[in-house]
Amino acid sequence: MGGFLSAIVAVLIFISGIALTAVGSISALVENWNTSVTGTLTVQIIGSPSTTVSKATAVVAALRQLPEVKRADIIARERIQELLKPWLNDDKLIADLPLPALLDVELNVLSALSVSHVTAAIKAIAADAIIDDHRVWLTRIANFAQGLRYVALALMTLALGALVLTVAFATRASLTEYVHVIEVLHFVGARDAHIASQFSWRALRQTLWGGVLGLMVFAPALAGIAWLARRIDIGVLPPVTLPLPYWIGLGLLAPAAAVIASVVAMLTVRRSLSNMV
């Protein structure tokens, strides 16, 4: 049974850990986007600088009266120019550009009703205003992220299924080379329960050791992934960490695998013994 079972369990625990991290990180990412973007609207008011500023001011004043609106602000022209600078890299050109007035609106509740109510209030003052509630692109990103999350969940489920099956088959396969040991123990008068328990404990210990080994390799790997994620520094990715419940779940995998290996070992040895007189 030896190191084979331990090695297999170590690899599977490591893969399960990576899959759990993927699930946790993508969930955090989706949550992050949902909370930070979904409650906001961006409003563009196009026209000559003199009219856009006055319309923008009137719209902001109207919006601030609405109960659905938590916050409504005009984005300063300097800020818009600053945002454009990395793309155009020409201060004179940017200064001459006919920029629209931009409003950043945060809603208390994002719903179709509140968006239509707010839209109506804006259109009443500035009929040509363009309102972007981010739903189109956000829905696509959210769908993509949700898809990734399902893939990660499927990966984790597969890893867990593989863990269960592999532990069971590896334990059985390992024992086939020990049939002669079972036979000799049987011939020298060892009782069935004693022989089965010897192999069962052995499988339990080796699987637990494999689990510990897998966690020992996974922890620095997680730290490495987290460090790489931090280096990206674009504020889009949430920090890569494994929440405590996930650690507990991962920690419980090794004992669960050990119990499976132990039971399979006991049943396999009992079956071998049942073929002997």
Place this chain on the structure above:
Amino acid sequence: MALFRSKTKENDSDPVQLEGVALRYGNSPDIFSDLSLTLPVRSLHFLTGPSGAGKTSLLSLLYLANLPSGGRLRLFGQDVAQASRAKRSTIRRQLGAVFQDFRLLDHLSVFDNVALPLRVIGAPKETIKNNVTELLQWVGLEGLFDALPQILSGGQKQRVAIARAVVTRPKLIIADEPTGNVDDAIAERLMQLFVELHKLGACVIVATHNERLVERFAFPRLHLERGTLSVLPAISQPSTRAV
């Protein structure tokens, strides 16, 4: 030698009783049928017969690798076919078997292979150490205590197998060609071990093709040929009672 110091308490039941015993494997014809025999305590018999006569099959019944397909086999008064698995384990603890293929555990040292039956019955560590050490010295394997079976010659493996079979001072010793891989001097020494154990009360059966051994040691023979078991007297002057 500690192994030979105290006598075994003799059991009232004969160690081996065969009544019309038959054996066949699956649907194949009987290897033998209707064998009847009683072997008492403190007896030593050679089991002889041509190759293929069924000697190893008969021994396999005695060390409980098989059950009879007909008749009744009693070991220490217990009908083995009726005995529970736990009871059969208890019977196995009272017998020692030397297999033709030795059946040593390759991952255990010579010492641990020989100690195995003592560990199974939960013997104290001191007893294990003393008995195994003395027995391995007796069979001429001093200096190989820590060796693994893979590095041993056929003769050395055979001696380890014999030491393992007798280390618990079993009441019934079944040896299948126990001297097949050793020279005459070692063969004689090993036979002497069986003789000593039989004098202490064990029932010993030695299957062999070694005619010199059968002539050298004056013990009766169980001759198996064409499915018939005959009890023949010792070739030289008889020194033990026949069955």
